Amino acid sequence: MTRSVPDRLLSFFSWACALSLISALFIIIGFLVLKGYKALTPELIFGDVRPLDALLLKRQVFGGLFPAMAGTFFLILLSMALALPLGLASGIYLAEFAPSGTKRVLSFLFDILSGIPSIVVGLFGFSITIFLHHYFGGRIFPCLLISALSLAFLVLPYIIRTTQIALESLPLSLRLTAPALGATKARNIFYVLLPSSLSGIISGLILAMGRCAEDTAVIMLTGAVATAGIPKSVFSGFEALPFYIYYMASEYSGPPELMKAYGAALILLILCTVLFVFSHGIKHLLRAKTQYLPNPL
Amino acid sequence: MxxxxxxxxxxxxxxxxxxxxxxxxxxxxxxxxxxxxxxMGFLWEVLTSPWSPGRGQFGILPMMAGTLALAFLSLLVSLPVSLGCAFFMEILHPRGAGALLKKLVHFMTAVPTVIYGFVGVFLLVPLVQEFFAYGSGMCILSASLMLGLVISPTLILFFSESFSRVPQHYLNAVDSLGGTVFQKLRHVILPQAWPGMLTGMVLAFGRAMGDTLIALMISGNAVLMPSSLLDSTRTLTAHIALIFAADFDSTEFKILFISGIVLYAMTSLGILFARYFHKRALS
Amino acid sequence: MKKNIQIRMDHLWFHYHDRVVLEDIRIEIEKNAITAISGPSGQGKSSFLMVLNRLWENIPGARVTGRVEMDFGKGFEDIHRSSLPVHRLRQRVGMVFQTPNPLPMSIYKNIAFPLTLMGEKDRAKIAFRVEAALKKAYLWDEVKDRLAENAETLSGGQQQRLCMARALAAEPTVLLLDEPTSSLDEASVRVIEDLLLELKKSCTIILVSHYMDQIQRIADHCLVLSDRRLRPDTAKGRDI
CATH class of the missing domain: 1.20.5 (Single alpha-helices involved in coiled-coils or other helix-helix interfaces)
Incomplete structure (x- = not known):
């Protein structure tokens, strides 16, 4: 090769960095898969209960991951239900209604919110519990609802930001079509702007779901426990996959429990991978639809 | 209307x-x-004294130092690798291999932190312990290596975005004058991308400060002023998670909220810096 | 016919994705002359220039096959051969773009930039060559008191002459110009045309232009690019 020495060093350095990052990632995943693939059996999830009985809640599962998976599932569902309306509405307001001064103040506050460490959000959730506890005569404890609410606060800035960006990146020509035909602002938003930016918004929502599934710091302060079974109501304690993994990493009693922890880590990794692929796929679909070859000539 | x-x-x-x-x-x-x-008027004491509840000392200074040390070291670990990866995917191999690397980096952001922590406990910590034949392996070094990996996607994606924002006509100018890739990087891309790169670094530092799981799982959690890479340390975040189990009416517990305020203030300060650099990057 | 050949092209094809942009080009270009390329827009005139300094390699999806040889004083050399680093080629084949592209640095540093790239450390020599290049581009008198100012504060015509001065500072053998006057006013156009006539004494100039009057005024030869082919302009008597 005839490239200059600095160029060759640069290329070598970049290759080395890229390869070490990739190998670090593959070592982590490979380690989990190698150690944990044997644990991936129906028993890992359902213990000695028949899967159908467990799914229909006919029998309680002991010694399986089913309660933790169910807990994570409800957690995602509930926190998205809480965060979605608020986040969408705020994102729409920022993109379509907010005067520039208001917009500056709001986006500053949302930026701060997105930077707050999740353990602090958890602490906030816990302080809410303390207040409610005093208010409702000691009947409120850390529980699924409080965790979901805190997680909702955690992902709120994500949802707001993706909604805002998805709307703001729509081309002006599309923005003006419906108003030119006499549509009101609200109609333009609901009939044209939101549908056209849907894939961007949904892809952001799925990423937010991933954050709800993986976050540990928030839920360990707001109601996740090591054994609780399937949560009976939103006011009861619950199990969750990430908390289980964290807990078992230090508290495992022997090889069988450690195996289950590997299994749980693999299941969580698979869950987050699936969410990631979905989110990516949806975004890609949008891009493929609008892509054209730029002509540089 | x-x-x-x-x-x-x-x-x-x-x-x-x-x-x-x-x-x-x-x-x-x-x-x-x-x-x-x-x-009670001892805020200053809390911020400047050591933690020793038995002797009535409830200072969070060691935890603040632990947080800063870990965040700083993980940034130090992550910075060169992230820079190399960003060069790789934006400048040397913008298509093919670079695009693949970018996908993987995006995927890394989706991998749960608890999984990095879990693998840290069962793979990295034993390795560090064996290599240095010292302590339990749960130390600042192990934690900052893993935390460096966790924050690297943030750095890489910010770096690569800043590189790609450098106007094409500047790059054409250097190319047509016969600049090498290295010269293009040194004279045009880095000076242009610098504010955006700073934004990424500040945000990654904030992420490292705000992380709980890695510190909690693999830094050992001993309340010590950090002095050696192989020492154990405790961060503010881990402190909150650990003390949380204490009695709600105890002073220890009330100190948690001071820790929370300090964390809030440190990350918000980071966001302020990041916003400032970001504005400069766009102008 | 031509005694002094600078560039020889044979069987040259340019593909962009699945599209053929240039088809089987075989031409020779004369040394120390101005060769104009004209033709309908969007037909690949810029692509043709990018073949000569291998800038097409930066365009995703572009592919070039065929032979291009240039004479840099040591006989004809294949510009695609692997022992010729692309940055060395580009130091000898300068290029000025349609829209001026000064770098975000001072006027002085812009002109000194190609010298920096070549590793020139001698400050006095750099200062001398910066002044010489600015004088060559008729820009010296206008900027000599504001050399430390950002180059992007200059007017459009001045910026374009700055870019020419910058290309000249490297003392290239061949100078490629891609419609260098299309974004300029009448007066600036005349200055640049005079400059080109002066420059051809030391350079081989290839000029893409769609102004027929400009070609009449300054070009020694004219080639027309249409339907992916490059042909001599037969309408213009004094050509190949």
């Missing part, structure tokens, strides 16, 4: 105020709950 429009505007505005209110409420609640401690 049409009536329906006004209704929607009001509703959406209400939602935004509510969302923004969370930011304020988080701080407000923590201040409210740490008032008993603040009233």
């Amino acid at each position: 049409d009536f329906q429009d006004r209704v929607f505007r009001t509703v959406f505005f209400g939602a935004s105020v509510l969302s923004a209110g969370v930011t304020v409420a988080v701080l407000g609640f923590m201040i409210l709950l740490s008032l008993p401690v603040l009233k």
Whole structure:
């Protein structure tokens, strides 16, 4: 090769960095898969209960991951239900209604919110519990609802930001079509702007779901426990996959429990991978639809 | 404005105020709950003395030092690798291999932190212990290596975005004058991308400070002023998670909210810097 | 016919994705002359220039096959051969773009930039060559008191002459110009045309232009690019 020495060093350095990052990632995943693939059996999830009985809640599962998976599932569902309306509405307001001064103040506050460490959000959730506890005569404890609410606060800035960006990146020509035909602002938003930016918004929502599934710091302060079974109501304690993994990493009693922890880590990794692929796929679909070859000539 | 429009505007505005209110409420609640401690008037003591509840000392200085040390070291670990990866995917191999690397980096952001922590405990910690034949392997070194990996996607994606924002006509100018890739990087790309890269670094530092799981799982959690890479340390975040189990009426517990306020203040300061650099990057 | 050949092209094809942009080009270009390329827009005139300094390699999806040889004083050399680093080629084949592209640095540093790239450390020599290049581009008198100012504060015509001065500072053998006057006013156009006539004493100039009057005024030869082919302009008597 005839490239200059600095160029060759640069290329070598970049290759080395890229390869070490990739190998670090593959070592982590490979380690989990190698150690944990044997644990991936129906028993890992359902213990000695028949899967159908467990799914229909006919029998309680002991010694399986089913309660933790169910807990994570409800957690995602509930926190998205809480965060979605608020986040969408705020994102729409920022993109379509907010005067520039208001917009500056709001986006500053949302930026701060997105930077707050999740353990602090958890602490906030816990302080809410303390207040409610005093208010409702000691009947409120850390529980699924409080965790979901805190997680909702955690992902709120994500949802707001993706909604805002998805709307703001729509081309002006599309923005003006419906108003030119006499549509009101609200109609333009609901009939044209939101549908056209849907894939961007949904892809952001799925990423937010991933954050709800993986976050540990928030839920360990707001109601996740090591054994609780399937949560009976939103006011009861619950199990969750990430908390289980964290807990078992230090508290495992022997090889069988450690195996289950590997299994749980693999299941969580698979869950987050699936969410990631979905989110990516949806975004890609949008891009493929609008892509054209730029002509540089 | 049409009536329906006004209704929607009001509703959406209400939602935004509510969302923004969370930011304020988080701080407000923590201040409210740490008032008993603040009233006792030893805030300064809390911020500057060691932690030794048995002797009535409730200072969080070692934890603040631990947080900063870990965040700084993980940035140090991550910075060169991230820079190399960003060069790789934006400048040397923008298509093919670079695009693949970018996908993997995006995927890394989706991998749960608890998994990095878990693999840290069972793979990295034993390796570090064996290699240095010292202590338990749960130390600043192990934690900052793993934390460096966790924050590297943030750095890489910010670096690569800043590189790609350098106008093509500048690059054409250098190319047509016969600049090598290295010269292009040194004279045009780095000076142009610098503010954006700073934004990424500040945000990654904030992420490292705010991380709980890696520190909690693999830094050992001993309350010590960090002095050696092989020492154990405790961060503010891990401190909150660990003390949380204590009695709600104890002083230890009330100190948690001071820790929370300090963390809030440090990350918010980071966001302020990041916003400042970001504005400069766009102008 | 031509005694002094600078560039020889044979069987040259340019593909962009699945599209053929240039088809089987075989031409020779004369040394120390101005060769104009004209033709309908969007037909690949810029692509043709990018073949000569291998800038097409930066365009995703572009592919070039065929032979291009240039004479840099040591006989004809294949510009695609692997022992010729692309940055060395580009130091000898300068290029000026349609829209001026000064770098975000001072006027002085812009002109000194190609010298920096070549590793020139001698400050006095750099200062001398910067002044010489600016004088060559008729820009010296206008900027000599504001050399430390950002180059992007200059007017459009001045910026374009700055870019020419910058290309000249490297003392290239061949100078490629891609419609260098299309974004300029009448007066600036005349200045640049005079400059080109002066420059051809030391350079081989290839000029893409769609102004027929400009070609009449300054070009020694004219080639027309249409339907992916490059042909001599038969309408213009004094050509190949």
